Amino acid sequence: MRQIGGRWFHHNLTGLEAEKLLSLKGVSGSFLARPSHSTPGSFTLSVRRGDEVTHIRIQNTEEFLDLYGGEKFATLSELVTYYMENEGQLREKNGDLIELKYPLISEDPTTERWFHGRITxxxxxxxxxxxxxxxxxxxxxxxxxxxxxxxxxxxxxxxxxxxxxxxxxxxxxxxxxxxxxxxxxxxxxxxxxxxxxxxxxxxxxxxxxxxTRFNVSTIDQRMHQLEQENGHGSGLAGFLEEFEELHQETHVKNNPRVEGYQSYNRDKNRYKHILPFDWSQVKLFDGDPDEPGSDYINANYISWPVSYISVFFVCFINTSYSLNVSSFPHLYFPIPWFTNYYF
Structure with missing residues (x-):
């Protein structure tokens, strides 16, 4: 669960607002953390248990965090992660178990493109x-x-x-x-x-x-921003500016795309700057060895974690031709693929 980081922290949320939010969007076991309004500098865990919400005070001594006794932690993230991963350690005074199962994720404080969320x-x-x-x-x-x-x-x-x-x-x-x-x-x-x-x-x-990444819930705002010029002198609309930024990333700059730039392959590229990497380029089976470019198609093999999809690779194709699956019986393998570079 560590990848969610502190997204369960809700800035400027009162106890009543936390109860309303957990009742509306949570289930039993859902939780969030918020600032303590009664003890500035400290925090509160709000946990939904059935149809009720329990509030747990977190003491901040400036040296460590704890639940007024028990384990001590350097950060709020460490405290929450510990009680999520060690079921049975968090209990009420009467012994009833309190489970932190489902973090209720907070929305980003802004949709501005300079906000990068939780990076170190x-x-x-x-x-x-x-x-x-x-x-x-x-x-x-x-x-x-x-x-x-x-x-x-x-x-x-x-x-x-x-x-x-x-x-x-x-x-x-x-x-x-x-x-x-x-x-x-x-x-x-x-x-x-x-x-x-x-x-x-x-x-x-x-x-x-x-x-160049954002929460799905903010996609409408991000699309609106990308349709505007950047306002910082270059005059580039957001989509083009973001595309240029992506192409400056190390993994793009350090991977050659020689085949896509060859004169005999240029007409096969729908967009002149969206080209396949040479090392992972898809090649057609029925290409003529004596005809340069006859095995070329603007597509890359992309590996994916096995736990997320049922196949090892998908093929991304970007072409100027009208295609369907029957157009490519001669690809290396029959697997799902997506056209026009959008996914």
């Missing part, structure tokens, strides 16, 4: 240093402080990480000064007003480092 500081640094431009930035969830976020900015050859504090009143700030009602308002403000570091240096937010 190391992951943010790797992306910005490898593919970022000077003063580009992203926002991510804080791994160690649920309900807060981190602004990661490429400054010279280093990445600065600036904590964005989520307040109990639903506001955000970077440690004093202005407060904002949303992450977007905060980023918009500091895009126009550089931040001053303790050493006197300026941190400028010039260009967002956009994420």
């Amino acid at each position: 500081g190391k992951e943010a640094e790797k992306m910005l240093l490898e593919r970022g431009k000077p003063d580009c930035f992203l926002v991510r969830e804080s791994v160690h402080r649920p309900g807060s976020y981190v602004l990661s900015v490429l400054t010279g050859e280093q990445v600065a990480h600036i904590m964005i504090h989520g307040k109990p009143n639903g506001m955000y700030d970077v440690g004093g000064g202005h407060q904002f009602s949303s992450l977007k308002e905060l980023i918009d403000f500091y895009t126009n007003t550089p931040m001053v570091e303790k050493n006197g240096g300026l941190v400028s937010l010039k260009q967002p480092f956009n994420a």
Whole structure:
């Protein structure tokens, strides 16, 4: 269950709102974590048990977290993971078992493309240093402080990480000064007003480092954003900009696509820049060895984890011709495939 990370944490949710949410969207065993409104800095676990909701106080001593006794944990994620994986350890005073089975996932605080969700500081640094431009930035969830976020900015050859504090009143700030009602308002403000570091240096937010993944629940908002120009000088619409960004990723740049660029194969590509990698390219059985390109089709073999689908490979095809399954009896194997590069 570790892959869900802290998505079960709901910022600025009251006890009554938690009960309503769990009753509406949860089942018995569903749970969420939220800030404690009675003890600032601490947290509360809200768990649905049958038709009722139980609230469990989590003590934050600044040195560790615990349930007012018992095991101690460095982070909220460690605490929740422990009680999810060790059934029988979480009980009421009367001995009744409390089970954390189904995390009720929170929605992202924003659909802005610079928000990367739950990635670590190391992951943010790797992306910005490898593919970022000077003063580009992203926002991510804080791994160690649920309900807060981190602004990661490429400054010279280093990445600065600036904590964005989520307040109990639903506001955000970077440690004093202005407060904002949303992450977007905060980023918009500091895009126009550089931040001053303790050493006197300026941190400028010039260009967002956009994420290329998002929650399915926000697909309508993301589609709307991708239809707009980026507003940062290049004039690229979002879809084209994202396509260009994907092609700068290491796994794309380091894999040659020589065959797709050959003059005798160009007319077989529906889009001139969407080409198969040479190492995983699909080849047709009935190609003529004396005719260059006769075994070419714009398609790649893609491996998938066996636990998710019942076959080992699927074939992605991108072509300018009108096709159906009977068009390719001579492919290497008869398996599901998808046309036009959309999946």
